[in-house]
Amino acid sequence: MTPIGLLMDISQSFAMTESQTGIMITVYAWVVALLSLPLMLLVCQMEMRRLLLGTMGLFVLGQLASGLALNFPMLMAARISVACAHSIFWSIAAPIATRLVTRTHRPLALSMIVTGSAVAMIFGLPLGRIIGLYAGWRMTFLTITATALAVLLYLAFVFPKLASDASFSRDDLPKLLRNPVVVSVYILSVLFATAYFTAYSYIEPFLKIVAAFSDQGITSTLMFLGVSGLVGSFVFSHFYNHFRYGIIRAGLLGLVIPFLLWKAAAGGAGTMVAACLVVGCASTLFNVTFQAELIRHVPMGAAPVAMSIFSGIFNVGIGGGTWIGGQVTAHGLLPYIGYAGAAIGLVAAVYCFTAYFHFLGRAGESHQKKS
Template sequence: MLPSIPPKYFLPLVGLAVSAFVFNTSEFMPIALLTDISDSFGKTPAETGIMITAYAWVVGLMSLPLMLAACRMEPKRLLLAVLALFAAGQIGSGLATSFAMLMAARVAVACAHAIFWSITAPFATRLVTREHQPFALSCVATGSAIAMIFGLPIGRVIGLALGWRMTFFCIAGVTLCALLYLGRVFPRLPQGGAPFSPRDLPALVKNPFVFGNFVLAVTFATSYFTIYSYIEPYLGTVAGFSPEAITTTLVALGVFGFFGSVVFSHAYGTHRRFCLLTGGVGVTVCALLYTGAAALAPALVAVCLVLGMISTLFNVTMQAELLRSTSRAGAPVATSIYSGLFNVGIGGGTALGSFVAGAGHLPSIGLVGAAIAAVTAAYTIFAYLPAVRKYH
C-alpha cells in the first residue's frame, strides 16, 4: 500500500487524468461518428476517413518539432496553452461548415495532442515523490482507459441523439472545465536546468534505454493494432459474435485496460522485468491464441481482455522507462518522440490489418500480429533486458 499523497499533489493528478480522458476520447471519436460526418458533407465514409489517418500522421510527424519549440515554456503555462488549443480545435470542429474546415480544426487538435502526450507523464511524476511516481503514471493511464470504456460510447450516444457537432462541443466544454480546474490547482514547476536543445538529440538517442524504447514503441504498436484495428469484424465474421456481444467485449477490453494501470502501479517498482517482458511476450502468446480461440467464445473473450490489459501496462511501463533514463529537460522530448513513433506504429498496424483483411486472410490476422510481436519480445529479451542488467 502506497503512503497517502497530499491533496496539493493528488488534485493536479485528477486534472491530468480528466485531460487524458478527453484527449483519448477525442482521438477515436470520429470513428464512432464517421457515417454521420460523411453524410453532413456529402462524402462517403471512405473519403471522410482520411481525417483519422491525417490525425495520426500529424501527431507522428509534429510531436518532436512542437516539443522542441515549446520546451522553453514554463510547465504550467504550457499545459494550459495546450488545453486551450485543444478546446479551440474542438469548437472549430463543431462549427465547421465544410470538410476542409473540419480537417483544419482536427489538425489543430492533433498538434495539441502531440504536445499533451509529450508532457503529461513527465509533469505527473514531477508532482510527487519518487515512491509515488508509478501511482502518478497509473492515474494518467486510468484516464485513458476510462475513455476507452465510457468515452466513445457516450460520445456516440450524444452524436446520434443531438448530432455529431454536439459531441465535439461537449468535449470542448469538459476541456475548458479541466483548464480552469488545473489553472487553480496545478503548481508552478521549476524548469530544472538548461532547456533541451536540438544539439542534445544525438546524445539522447544514443542512450541504449531511450533507443530501445523507441524500437519497442514501433514494433509493439504495429503488432497490437494489426489485431485491434480489425477486432470488430473478426469477432463478427470469424467468431460469429452478435453485435451486442461485440460491444460488450470491447467495453470489457477497456475495463481490463484500467486493470493494466493497476498492475503497473503495484508491480513496476519491485517487478520491473516482469512489466517489461509482458509487452512483447504477452502479445505474442495472446496473438497466437487469437486464431484458435475463435472457435470457443469464452476463450476468445479472455484473450481480448488480456490484450487490453497488456496494452495499458506496456504503455505506462515504457513511459516510466523513459523518465528514469533521461534528464528532466530531456524527458518531454524523449516522450514526444515515443508518442510520435507509437502513432507511426498505429498507422502501420492499421494499414497491415487492412491489407490482411482485404486479401481475405482475416481469420489469420492474429498470426500476422504474433510475428511482429515476436520481434518486440526478442528485442526485449536479447537487447533491452541485458542493458537493464548492465546499467541498472
C-alpha cells in the same frame, strides 16, 4: 481514439468506405509523430501551467471544429489540430506528474496517468460510440468539446505554477539518441504500437462482421477492454519496482498470444471478450512500463523531450498499424487481422528479450536483482 468507434458512421456520412475514412486515424498518428519533437523543442522553456492550459485550449477548438465539419477534408483538418495538442500534452503529462511527487511515488503517479487513460477508454470510447449511434457522430465530438472545456476551466483554477526545466537544448539531442537503452525503448514502442493498432483500429468491423456481435455487444466489449486497462495500471503500480523484467515480458506476450488466437476466439462471445481483456491489459502495461523505463534512463531536464520522441514514435506505430490493418481489411482478410498484429508483436518480443535486456545489462542493470 474517438474516431475508431465511429468509423462506420463517419463513412456513411461522407459516402466513403471504412478503409478510406480509416486514413483519418493514420494521418492523425503521423502528424503527432512528425510534430511531437519540433513542437516540444519550440515550447520546452514555457512555464508548465501556461503550456498545459494552452494545449487544452487547442484541444477544445479542434474537437469543436471536428463536430462542425461539413466534409471529410474539414474533419481531417480539425483532427490535425487535435493531433498538435496531443503532441504536446503527451510529451509533458508524465514529466509533470513525476515532478510533482517524490521519487518513490513516481510509479504511482505514472500509473494514475494511465488509469485516467484507462477510464477514458472505459467510458470515453463506448460512450462516444453510444452518442454516435443515437445522436450522430458530430454530437460525440461536441460532447467532448464541452467536457474538455470544463476540464480546462478546472485546471485554470487548481493547477499550480511549475517552472520549466530549461536545462535541455537542441545540442543535447544527439547525446540522448546515442543512449542504446533509450533508442531500444523507441524501437520497442514503434513495434508494439504497430502490432496493437494493426488489429485494434479495425476492432469494430471485426467484432461486427467476424465475431457477429451486436451493436450493444461491441460497445460492451470496448468498455470491458477499457476496464482491463485499469488492471494493467494496478499491476504496474504494485509490481513494477519488484518484478520489473517480468512486467516487461507480460506486456509483450500479453499482446502476441491473444492476437494469435484472435480468429479462433471470434467463434464465441466469451473467448472474444477474454482475448480483448488480455490485450487491453497488456497495452496499458506496456505503455506505462516503457514510459517509466524512459524516464528512468534520461536526466530530469531531458524527460519532456524524450517523452515527445516516445509519443511521436509511438504514433508512427499507430499510423503504420492502422495502414497495415486497412490493407488487410481492404483485401478481404479481416478475419486474419490478428495474425498480422501477432507477427509484428513477436518481432518486438524477440528484440526486447535479446537486445533490450542486453543493453540494460551493459548499462549496469542486474537482471537477477530486477526480476
